[in-house]
Amino acid sequence: MSTESEAQYAKTFCDACPVRATCLSHALTHREDYGVWGGLEKNKRAGLIRQARLAAERQRRRARERERAAGAVA
Numbered sequence: 001m002s003t004e005s006e007a008q009y010a011k012t013f014c015d016a017c018p019v020r021a022t023c024l025s026h027a028l029t030h031r032e033d034y035g036v037w038g039g040l041e042k043n044k045r046a047g048l049i050r051q052a053r054l055a056a057e058r059q060r061r062r063a064r065e066r067e068r069a070a071g072a073v074a
Contacts, residue, residue: 007041014039 014020014036024038027045034042 007036010036011039 014023017023017039020038022038024040024045026032027037027040028049031049032042032045037045040048
């Protein structure tokens with residue numbers, strides 16, 4: 001069995017798992033670097049982390065811009 005087919009097989013259990021969201025949350029929080037967690041492989045989890053990090057940075061940038069704009073008005 002190849003690694004890809006092993007991952008696909010593991011994901012079949014995730015579909016009906018009652019703790020899937022908790023499992024994925026754990027994997028993202030603790031940066032689990034192997035296996036299938038919450039129905040996602042490492043590269044998909046890394047993508048979610050990257051998206052969240054970029055979204056947080058955009059939000060911080062907007063907040064700084066609003067603070068600067070409010071300071072310029074005052």
